[in-house]
Amino acid sequence: MSNSILNSDFANQLENMIKDFVQEKLEFIMREEIKNFLQVEQEHVQNSRNGYYHRTLDTKYGKIEALTVPRDRNGDFQTQLFEPYQRQDGWLEQAIIKMYQSGMSTREIGKFIERILGSTYSPTTIVYY
Known part of the structure; x- marks a missing residue:
């Protein structure tokens, strides 16, 4: 192993x-x-x-x-x-804002969150955070 x-x-x-x-x-x-x-x-x-x-x-x-x-x-x-x-619990909103401020696109943020949480986040959903 x-x-x-x-x-x-x-x-x-x-x-x-x-x-x-x-x-x-x-x-x-x-x-x-x-x-x-x-x-x-x-x-x-x-x-x-x-x-x-x-x-x-x-x-x-x-x-x-x-x-x-x-x-x-x-x-x-x-x-x-x-x-x-x-x-x-609030951490997700803060992380999305920081990623967006650092220059990541909404599509990149959505894919990243999907990998972490396993649920789908569209670019439109990201904008509402």
Whole structure:
């Protein structure tokens, strides 16, 4: 077995460990947020937890496929980690702006992001960032 295959396997394992760690910490923060929300911010309101929903979130550490986000019965809870319907954590917008400012074309940026995230980004989509 060649060194490059071993290095590639190690890199993939390390990447997965980092993504799992980030997911675990984000979910922990959100559990604490909803706990605080229900016990402190809405202590006099009839409200309780109502399970979870799953969200895909693109982070600079990779794509987290099934981030578990808590919800409440009244639908009032909103995590401070990201906005409703947000799918990226902000790093992508900053990277696109920097690449564009450095002289990359929108087509080149789209191809680069597609290689990183695996999803298609058209030049028109890049312009809206």
